[in-house]
Amino acid sequence: MLQQAVGSTGQDIERIVDTYGNMLFRICLLILCNENDAEDVVQDTFINYLTKSPTFHDSEHEKAWLITVATNRCKNMRRFNLMRRHIDICDLQLYSKDVESYGLLDHLMKLPNKYKIVLLLNYVEGYKVDEIATLLNITSSAVKKRLQRGRVIIRESYRKENS
Amino acid sequence: MDFDKMKDAVKSIEMPETIKSRVKKNSNLLEKEKSVPFSPKKWISVACAIAVLLLIIIGFPLPDRNGNIASNFTITAYASSVDGNQLYKNLSEEKAIFELATEQRMGLITSVADGENNLIFTDVILKVTGEQIESITYTLSEGKFIEDVIFTAKERADKEWLLSEKIYMMSREPGSDVYQGIKEVGNTYTVNYNEQEKHKYTLAIPHDGNYVIDEDIVIQVIVKYTGGNMEQQNILVTQESDSISLTLK
Numbered sequence: 001m002l003q004q005a006v007g008s009t010g011q012d013i014e015r016i017v018d019t020y021g022n023m024l025f026r027i028c029l030l031i032l033c034n035e036n037d038a039e040d041v042v043q044d045t046f047i048n049y050l051t052k053s054p055t056f057h058d059s060e061h062e063k064a065w066l067i068t069v070a071t072n073r074c075k076n077m078r079r080f081n082l083m084r085r086h087i088d089i090c091d092l093q094l095y096s097k098d099v100e101s102y103g104l105l106d107h108l109m110k111l112p113n114k115y116k117i118v119l120l121l122n123y124v125e126g127y128k129v130d131e132i133a134t135l136l137n138i139t140s141s142a143v144k145k146r147l148q149r150g151r152v153i154i155r156e157s158y159r160k161e162n163s
Numbered sequence: 164m165d166f167d168k169m170k171d172a173v174k175s176i177e178m179p180e181t182i183k184s185r186v187k188k189n190s191n192l193l194e195k196e197k198s199v200p201f202s203p204k205k206w207i208s209v210a211c212a213i214a215v216l217l218l219i220i221i222g223f224p225l226p227d228r229n230g231n232i233a234s235n236f237t238i239t240a241y242a243s244s245v246d247g248n249q250l251y252k253n254l255s256e257e258k259a260i261f262e263l264a265t266e267q268r269m270g271l272i273t274s275v276a277d278g279e280n281n282l283i284f285t286d287v288i289l290k291v292t293g294e295q296i297e298s299i300t301y302t303l304s305e306g307k308f309i310e311d312v313i314f315t316a317k318e319r320a321d322k323e324w325l326l327s328e329k330i331y332m333m334s335r336e337p338g339s340d341v342y343q344g345i346k347e348v349g350n351t352y353t354v355n356y357n358e359q360e361k362h363k364y365t366l367a368i369p370h371d372g373n374y375v376i377d378e379d380i381v382i383q384v385i386v387k388y389t390g391g392n393m394e395q396q397n398i399l400v401t402q403e404s405d406s407i408s409l410t411l412k
Contacts, residue, residue, distance in 0.1 A: 013190045017183060025178035039182050046190050094179065101172030108169065123166055124173045141401065142378035149371060151166065 016046060020063065024070050027120055029095065031074040033109050041077060045070045067125070068135050071117055107157050115150030118143055234396055236293030236386050240409050242286040242365075254398060258408040261287050282306060282367040283376065284345075285407060289364075289398075295389045296356040301364075304381040308348040308364040316340045368400065368407070376402040381412065 028038035252259035329347040380400040397412040
Protein backbone atom coordinates (compact mmCIF):
# COMPACT_ATOMS: atom_id res chain seq x y z
CA MET A 1 0.00 0.00 0.00
CA LEU A 2 1.33 3.35 -1.03
CA GLN A 3 0.87 5.76 1.80
CA GLN A 4 1.94 9.32 1.88
CA ALA A 5 3.81 10.08 5.08
CA VAL A 6 2.06 12.33 7.54
CA GLY A 7 3.72 15.70 7.23
CA SER A 8 5.16 15.20 3.76
CA THR A 9 8.80 15.77 3.26
CA GLY A 10 10.63 17.66 0.56
CA GLN A 11 11.36 14.31 -1.10
CA ASP A 12 7.62 13.61 -1.44
CA ILE A 13 7.10 16.90 -3.22
CA GLU A 14 10.07 16.27 -5.50
CA ARG A 15 8.73 12.79 -6.28
CA ILE A 16 5.16 13.73 -7.13
CA VAL A 17 6.11 16.81 -9.14
CA ASP A 18 8.76 14.87 -11.08
CA THR A 19 6.49 11.86 -11.62
CA TYR A 20 3.18 13.51 -12.39
CA GLY A 21 4.01 17.16 -13.14
CA ASN A 22 4.36 16.78 -16.92
CA MET A 23 1.27 14.59 -17.21
CA LEU A 24 -0.94 16.96 -15.21
CA PHE A 25 0.44 20.04 -16.95
CA ARG A 26 -0.25 18.70 -20.44
CA ILE A 27 -3.79 17.64 -19.51
CA CYS A 28 -4.53 21.02 -17.92
CA LEU A 29 -2.90 22.97 -20.73
CA LEU A 30 -4.94 21.15 -23.37
CA ILE A 31 -8.17 21.61 -21.46
CA LEU A 32 -7.66 25.24 -20.43
CA CYS A 33 -5.54 26.42 -23.39
CA ASN A 34 -3.84 28.86 -21.07
CA GLU A 35 -0.45 28.43 -19.40
CA ASN A 36 -1.16 30.46 -16.26
CA ASP A 37 -4.42 28.64 -15.59
CA ALA A 38 -2.76 25.28 -16.22
CA GLU A 39 0.00 26.14 -13.75
CA ASP A 40 -2.57 27.25 -11.15
CA VAL A 41 -4.50 24.01 -11.47
CA VAL A 42 -1.36 21.86 -11.27
CA GLN A 43 -0.23 23.80 -8.20
CA ASP A 44 -3.67 23.49 -6.58
CA THR A 45 -3.73 19.77 -7.29
CA PHE A 46 -0.39 19.21 -5.57
CA ILE A 47 -1.39 21.41 -2.63
CA ASN A 48 -4.59 19.38 -2.34
CA TYR A 49 -2.47 16.22 -2.35
CA LEU A 50 -0.20 17.54 0.38
CA THR A 51 -2.92 18.91 2.64
CA LYS A 52 -5.29 15.94 2.35
CA SER A 53 -2.57 13.30 2.60
CA PRO A 54 -4.68 10.63 0.90
CA THR A 55 -3.84 6.93 1.15
CA PHE A 56 -3.45 4.98 -2.08
CA HIS A 57 -3.51 1.28 -2.95
CA ASP A 58 -0.81 1.68 -5.59
CA SER A 59 0.74 4.20 -7.96
CA GLU A 60 -2.13 3.80 -10.45
CA HIS A 61 -4.58 4.78 -7.72
CA GLU A 62 -2.41 7.79 -6.90
CA LYS A 63 -2.26 8.83 -10.57
CA ALA A 64 -6.03 8.43 -11.01
CA TRP A 65 -6.68 10.57 -7.91
CA LEU A 66 -4.45 13.36 -9.22
CA ILE A 67 -6.12 13.26 -12.66
CA THR A 68 -9.59 13.40 -11.11
CA VAL A 69 -8.70 16.37 -8.91
CA ALA A 70 -6.97 18.21 -11.77
CA THR A 71 -9.77 17.67 -14.33
CA ASN A 72 -12.42 18.72 -11.81
CA ARG A 73 -10.48 21.88 -11.05
CA CYS A 74 -10.10 22.56 -14.77
CA LYS A 75 -13.88 22.24 -15.19
CA ASN A 76 -14.48 24.66 -12.33
CA MET A 77 -11.98 27.11 -13.73
CA ARG A 78 -13.63 26.94 -17.17
CA ARG A 79 -17.02 27.61 -15.59
CA PHE A 80 -15.82 30.82 -13.99
CA ASN A 81 -13.57 31.97 -16.83
CA LEU A 82 -15.67 31.58 -19.93
CA MET A 83 -13.59 33.91 -22.06
CA ARG A 84 -10.25 32.19 -22.38
CA ARG A 85 -7.62 32.81 -24.95
CA HIS A 86 -6.91 29.85 -27.17
CA ILE A 87 -3.20 29.16 -27.43
CA ASP A 88 -1.81 30.22 -30.76
CA ILE A 89 -0.20 27.37 -32.66
CA CYS A 90 3.13 29.25 -32.52
CA ASP A 91 3.00 29.19 -28.72
CA LEU A 92 2.95 25.41 -28.74
CA GLN A 93 6.67 25.56 -29.47
CA LEU A 94 7.10 26.65 -25.87
CA TYR A 95 5.81 23.32 -24.62
CA SER A 96 6.29 20.79 -27.41
CA LYS A 97 9.55 20.15 -29.22
CA ASP A 98 7.87 17.96 -31.83
CA VAL A 99 6.98 20.23 -34.78
CA GLU A 100 4.88 17.55 -36.48
CA SER A 101 2.60 17.43 -33.44
CA TYR A 102 1.48 21.04 -33.59
CA GLY A 103 -1.34 20.48 -36.08
CA LEU A 104 -2.82 17.55 -34.17
CA LEU A 105 -2.50 19.37 -30.84
CA ASP A 106 -4.22 22.42 -32.28
CA HIS A 107 -7.16 20.32 -33.47
CA LEU A 108 -7.31 18.60 -30.10
CA MET A 109 -7.31 21.87 -28.17
CA LYS A 110 -10.23 23.21 -30.20
CA LEU A 111 -12.42 20.26 -29.22
CA PRO A 112 -15.16 20.83 -26.62
CA ASN A 113 -13.75 19.81 -23.23
CA LYS A 114 -16.04 16.87 -22.60
CA TYR A 115 -14.67 15.13 -25.72
CA LYS A 116 -11.11 16.32 -25.20
CA ILE A 117 -10.83 14.88 -21.69
CA VAL A 118 -11.98 11.37 -22.63
CA LEU A 119 -9.74 11.31 -25.72
CA LEU A 120 -6.75 12.36 -23.61
CA LEU A 121 -7.44 9.77 -20.94
CA ASN A 122 -8.03 7.01 -23.50
CA TYR A 123 -5.40 7.62 -26.16
CA VAL A 124 -2.71 9.35 -24.12
CA GLU A 125 -3.01 7.98 -20.60
CA GLY A 126 -4.24 4.55 -21.76
CA TYR A 127 -7.32 4.33 -19.53
CA LYS A 128 -10.11 1.95 -20.54
CA VAL A 129 -13.71 3.05 -20.96
CA ASP A 130 -14.82 1.74 -17.55
CA GLU A 131 -11.84 3.34 -15.82
CA ILE A 132 -12.57 6.72 -17.45
CA ALA A 133 -16.22 6.40 -16.38
CA THR A 134 -15.06 5.94 -12.77
CA LEU A 135 -12.55 8.79 -12.98
CA LEU A 136 -15.07 11.27 -14.39
CA ASN A 137 -18.10 9.93 -12.52
CA ILE A 138 -20.11 9.37 -15.70
CA THR A 139 -21.52 6.20 -17.27
CA SER A 140 -19.50 3.93 -19.56
CA SER A 141 -21.92 4.52 -22.43
CA ALA A 142 -21.42 8.27 -22.02
CA VAL A 143 -17.64 7.73 -22.27
CA LYS A 144 -18.09 5.62 -25.43
CA LYS A 145 -20.31 8.25 -27.02
CA ARG A 146 -17.89 11.05 -26.13
CA LEU A 147 -14.97 9.07 -27.61
CA GLN A 148 -16.94 8.38 -30.77
CA ARG A 149 -18.15 11.97 -31.14
CA GLY A 150 -14.68 13.41 -30.33
CA ARG A 151 -13.10 11.28 -33.05
CA VAL A 152 -15.73 12.39 -35.58
CA ILE A 153 -15.22 16.08 -34.77
CA ILE A 154 -11.42 15.85 -35.09
CA ARG A 155 -11.71 13.92 -38.38
CA GLU A 156 -14.10 16.52 -39.78
CA SER A 157 -11.87 19.32 -38.60
CA TYR A 158 -8.89 17.69 -40.36
CA ARG A 159 -10.91 17.07 -43.52
CA LYS A 160 -12.07 20.69 -43.69
CA GLU A 161 -8.53 21.96 -43.24
CA ASN A 162 -7.09 19.71 -45.90
CA SER A 163 -9.87 20.07 -48.48
CA MET B 164 -6.35 10.27 -39.29
CA ASP B 165 -4.12 8.22 -37.01
CA PHE B 166 -5.29 8.63 -33.43
CA ASP B 167 -2.28 6.73 -32.14
CA LYS B 168 -0.19 9.75 -33.10
CA MET B 169 -2.19 11.72 -30.55
CA LYS B 170 -0.31 10.01 -27.74
CA ASP B 171 3.08 11.05 -29.12
CA ALA B 172 1.83 14.56 -29.88
CA VAL B 173 0.45 15.14 -26.39
CA LYS B 174 3.38 13.48 -24.66
CA SER B 175 5.71 15.84 -26.49
CA ILE B 176 4.33 18.60 -24.24
CA GLU B 177 6.50 19.18 -21.22
CA MET B 178 6.02 21.44 -18.26
CA PRO B 179 8.62 24.25 -18.55
CA GLU B 180 11.36 23.97 -15.93
CA THR B 181 10.52 27.43 -14.57
CA ILE B 182 6.96 26.31 -13.79
CA LYS B 183 8.16 23.01 -12.34
CA SER B 184 10.55 24.84 -10.00
CA ARG B 185 7.82 27.27 -8.98
CA VAL B 186 5.38 24.46 -8.21
CA LYS B 187 7.98 22.67 -6.08
CA LYS B 188 8.94 25.88 -4.29
CA ASN B 189 5.31 26.77 -3.50
CA SER B 190 4.58 23.26 -2.31
CA ASN B 191 7.64 23.30 -0.05
CA LEU B 192 6.56 26.64 1.40
CA LEU B 193 3.18 25.16 2.22
CA GLU B 194 4.84 22.25 3.99
CA LYS B 195 6.89 24.58 6.16
CA GLU B 196 3.78 26.55 7.11
CA LYS B 197 2.11 23.42 8.40
CA SER B 198 3.42 23.72 11.96
CA VAL B 199 1.04 21.12 13.37
CA PRO B 200 0.67 18.15 11.07
CA PHE B 201 -2.94 17.18 10.66
CA SER B 202 -3.69 13.51 10.93
CA PRO B 203 -7.10 12.63 9.52
CA LYS B 204 -7.00 9.21 11.21
CA LYS B 205 -7.33 10.85 14.63
CA TRP B 206 -10.56 12.41 13.62
CA ILE B 207 -12.15 9.52 11.76
CA SER B 208 -13.89 8.03 14.80
CA VAL B 209 -15.12 11.44 15.95
CA ALA B 210 -16.32 12.30 12.45
CA CYS B 211 -18.09 8.92 12.16
CA ALA B 212 -19.91 9.45 15.44
CA ILE B 213 -21.01 12.94 14.44
CA ALA B 214 -22.10 11.68 11.03
CA VAL B 215 -24.23 8.91 12.56
CA LEU B 216 -25.84 11.40 14.93
CA LEU B 217 -26.56 13.78 12.09
CA LEU B 218 -28.02 11.02 9.96
CA ILE B 219 -30.34 10.03 12.80
CA ILE B 220 -31.35 13.66 13.36
CA ILE B 221 -32.07 14.43 9.70
CA GLY B 222 -33.76 11.10 9.15
CA PHE B 223 -31.42 9.77 6.50
CA PRO B 224 -32.95 6.75 4.71
CA LEU B 225 -31.56 3.47 6.04
CA PRO B 226 -31.22 0.22 4.08
CA ASP B 227 -34.22 -2.10 4.12
CA ARG B 228 -34.08 -5.90 4.62
CA ASN B 229 -32.81 -6.39 1.08
CA GLY B 230 -30.05 -3.87 1.58
CA ASN B 231 -31.69 -1.27 -0.67
CA ILE B 232 -31.80 2.34 0.43
CA ALA B 233 -35.39 3.14 1.19
CA SER B 234 -36.23 6.68 0.16
CA ASN B 235 -38.99 8.67 1.79
CA PHE B 236 -40.40 9.87 -1.51
CA THR B 237 -41.44 8.33 -4.80
CA ILE B 238 -40.79 9.81 -8.22
CA THR B 239 -43.39 9.14 -10.88
CA ALA B 240 -42.77 9.79 -14.56
CA TYR B 241 -45.71 10.09 -16.89
CA ALA B 242 -46.31 10.78 -20.54
CA SER B 243 -48.95 10.32 -23.21
CA SER B 244 -48.89 6.83 -24.68
CA VAL B 245 -49.42 6.12 -28.38
CA ASP B 246 -53.16 5.67 -27.82
CA GLY B 247 -53.39 9.05 -26.10
CA ASN B 248 -53.77 7.74 -22.54
CA GLN B 249 -51.53 8.83 -19.73
CA LEU B 250 -48.84 6.31 -18.88
CA TYR B 251 -47.70 6.47 -15.24
CA LYS B 252 -44.56 4.72 -14.00
CA ASN B 253 -43.04 4.89 -10.53
CA LEU B 254 -39.29 5.09 -10.99
CA SER B 255 -37.04 2.42 -9.53
CA GLU B 256 -33.85 0.62 -10.46
CA GLU B 257 -35.88 -1.11 -13.21
CA LYS B 258 -36.05 0.79 -16.49
CA ALA B 259 -39.23 2.78 -17.10
CA ILE B 260 -39.49 3.15 -20.87
CA PHE B 261 -41.31 5.92 -22.71
CA GLU B 262 -41.62 6.30 -26.46
CA LEU B 263 -40.15 9.52 -27.79
CA ALA B 264 -42.90 11.89 -28.80
CA THR B 265 -41.01 14.26 -31.02
CA GLU B 266 -43.16 14.54 -34.13
CA GLN B 267 -45.26 17.49 -33.05
CA ARG B 268 -42.30 19.72 -32.47
CA MET B 269 -39.59 18.29 -34.69
CA GLY B 270 -38.48 20.80 -37.29
CA LEU B 271 -40.75 23.50 -35.95
CA ILE B 272 -38.59 24.81 -33.20
CA THR B 273 -35.11 26.04 -33.74
CA SER B 274 -34.98 28.79 -31.17
CA VAL B 275 -34.77 26.63 -28.06
CA ALA B 276 -31.35 25.14 -28.04
CA ASP B 277 -29.03 23.95 -25.32
CA GLY B 278 -25.85 25.83 -26.19
CA GLU B 279 -24.64 24.20 -29.36
CA ASN B 280 -26.90 21.17 -28.94
CA ASN B 281 -30.14 20.33 -30.68
CA LEU B 282 -32.93 19.07 -28.48
CA ILE B 283 -35.31 16.14 -28.56
CA PHE B 284 -38.61 17.22 -27.06
CA THR B 285 -40.21 14.49 -24.97
CA ASP B 286 -43.60 14.48 -23.27
CA VAL B 287 -42.19 13.03 -20.07
CA ILE B 288 -43.22 14.87 -16.89
CA LEU B 289 -41.97 14.13 -13.36
CA LYS B 290 -43.93 14.16 -10.14
CA VAL B 291 -42.94 13.42 -6.54
CA THR B 292 -45.12 11.90 -3.84
CA GLY B 293 -44.28 11.62 -0.17
CA GLU B 294 -45.07 12.87 3.31
CA GLN B 295 -44.41 16.39 4.61
CA ILE B 296 -42.65 17.58 1.48
CA GLU B 297 -42.39 21.33 1.06
CA SER B 298 -40.70 21.69 -2.33
CA ILE B 299 -38.90 19.76 -5.02
CA THR B 300 -35.94 20.92 -7.10
CA TYR B 301 -35.15 19.20 -10.39
CA THR B 302 -31.81 19.76 -12.14
CA LEU B 303 -30.85 18.34 -15.54
CA SER B 304 -27.17 17.59 -16.24
CA GLU B 305 -27.79 18.32 -19.95
CA GLY B 306 -30.81 19.74 -21.75
CA LYS B 307 -33.72 21.84 -20.53
CA PHE B 308 -37.14 21.68 -19.02
CA ILE B 309 -39.81 23.20 -21.23
CA GLU B 310 -43.53 23.86 -20.96
CA ASP B 311 -46.18 23.83 -23.67
CA VAL B 312 -48.06 27.11 -23.54
CA ILE B 313 -50.85 28.77 -25.46
CA PHE B 314 -51.20 32.50 -26.00
CA THR B 315 -53.34 34.95 -27.90
CA ALA B 316 -52.62 36.96 -31.05
CA LYS B 317 -52.35 40.07 -28.88
CA GLU B 318 -49.74 38.43 -26.70
CA ARG B 319 -47.96 37.18 -29.78
CA ALA B 320 -47.61 40.75 -31.02
CA ASP B 321 -45.79 41.68 -27.80
CA LYS B 322 -42.32 40.54 -28.78
CA GLU B 323 -40.73 41.84 -25.57
CA TRP B 324 -43.12 39.82 -23.44
CA LEU B 325 -42.40 36.68 -25.47
CA LEU B 326 -38.69 37.29 -25.08
CA SER B 327 -38.86 37.97 -21.34
CA GLU B 328 -40.99 34.86 -20.80
CA LYS B 329 -38.69 32.84 -23.07
CA ILE B 330 -41.66 31.71 -25.13
CA TYR B 331 -41.06 30.50 -28.66
CA MET B 332 -43.97 30.38 -31.11
CA MET B 333 -44.66 26.98 -32.60
CA SER B 334 -47.93 26.91 -34.49
CA ARG B 335 -51.49 28.21 -34.75
CA GLU B 336 -54.65 26.27 -35.25
CA PRO B 337 -56.14 27.12 -38.68
CA GLY B 338 -58.80 29.79 -38.29
CA SER B 339 -58.04 30.22 -34.59
CA ASP B 340 -56.67 33.14 -32.66
CA VAL B 341 -54.85 30.86 -30.26
CA TYR B 342 -51.17 30.18 -30.70
CA GLN B 343 -49.18 27.29 -29.34
CA GLY B 344 -45.64 27.68 -28.16
CA ILE B 345 -42.86 26.42 -25.97
CA LYS B 346 -41.68 28.15 -22.82
CA GLU B 347 -38.07 27.53 -21.89
CA VAL B 348 -37.88 26.84 -18.15
CA GLY B 349 -34.14 26.16 -17.97
CA ASN B 350 -32.05 23.27 -16.73
CA THR B 351 -33.39 23.54 -13.19
CA TYR B 352 -36.58 24.53 -11.42
CA THR B 353 -38.14 24.33 -7.99
CA VAL B 354 -41.82 23.64 -7.42
CA ASN B 355 -43.90 23.58 -4.25
CA TYR B 356 -45.21 20.11 -3.46
CA ASN B 357 -48.85 21.22 -3.56
CA GLU B 358 -48.41 23.05 -6.82
CA GLN B 359 -46.95 20.25 -8.91
CA GLU B 360 -50.11 19.92 -11.00
CA LYS B 361 -49.79 23.55 -12.07
CA HIS B 362 -46.46 22.97 -13.79
CA LYS B 363 -46.37 20.56 -16.71
CA TYR B 364 -42.67 20.78 -17.41
CA THR B 365 -41.35 18.22 -19.87
CA LEU B 366 -37.84 17.08 -20.66
CA ALA B 367 -35.95 18.39 -23.69
CA ILE B 368 -32.80 16.37 -24.20
CA PRO B 369 -29.77 17.17 -26.39
CA HIS B 370 -29.12 14.94 -29.38
CA ASP B 371 -26.17 14.50 -31.73
CA GLY B 372 -27.88 15.89 -34.84
CA ASN B 373 -29.37 12.53 -35.80
CA TYR B 374 -31.91 12.38 -32.96
CA VAL B 375 -29.68 10.09 -30.94
CA ILE B 376 -29.18 11.22 -27.35
CA ASP B 377 -25.62 12.44 -27.18
CA GLU B 378 -24.92 10.83 -23.83
CA ASP B 379 -26.65 9.68 -20.69
CA ILE B 380 -28.43 12.44 -18.81
CA VAL B 381 -28.80 12.65 -15.04
CA ILE B 382 -31.72 14.40 -13.37
CA GLN B 383 -31.05 15.35 -9.78
CA VAL B 384 -34.19 15.42 -7.65
CA ILE B 385 -33.82 17.15 -4.29
CA VAL B 386 -36.75 17.15 -1.93
CA LYS B 387 -37.03 19.66 0.92
CA TYR B 388 -39.19 18.56 3.84
CA THR B 389 -41.27 20.89 5.99
CA GLY B 390 -38.79 20.36 8.86
CA GLY B 391 -35.96 21.68 6.69
CA ASN B 392 -34.33 18.31 5.98
CA MET B 393 -33.43 17.42 2.43
CA GLU B 394 -33.21 14.19 0.49
CA GLN B 395 -31.91 13.45 -2.98
CA GLN B 396 -32.45 10.85 -5.68
CA ASN B 397 -30.88 10.79 -9.15
CA ILE B 398 -32.57 9.64 -12.32
CA LEU B 399 -30.51 8.29 -15.21
CA VAL B 400 -32.00 8.99 -18.64
CA THR B 401 -30.79 6.74 -21.47
CA GLN B 402 -31.94 6.07 -25.00
CA GLU B 403 -33.46 2.78 -26.12
CA SER B 404 -33.89 2.93 -29.90
CA ASP B 405 -36.85 5.32 -30.35
CA SER B 406 -37.64 5.40 -26.64
CA ILE B 407 -36.04 6.83 -23.55
CA SER B 408 -35.68 4.95 -20.29
CA LEU B 409 -35.59 6.41 -16.80
CA THR B 410 -33.99 4.57 -13.89
CA LEU B 411 -33.01 5.54 -10.40
CA LYS B 412 -29.25 5.73 -10.21
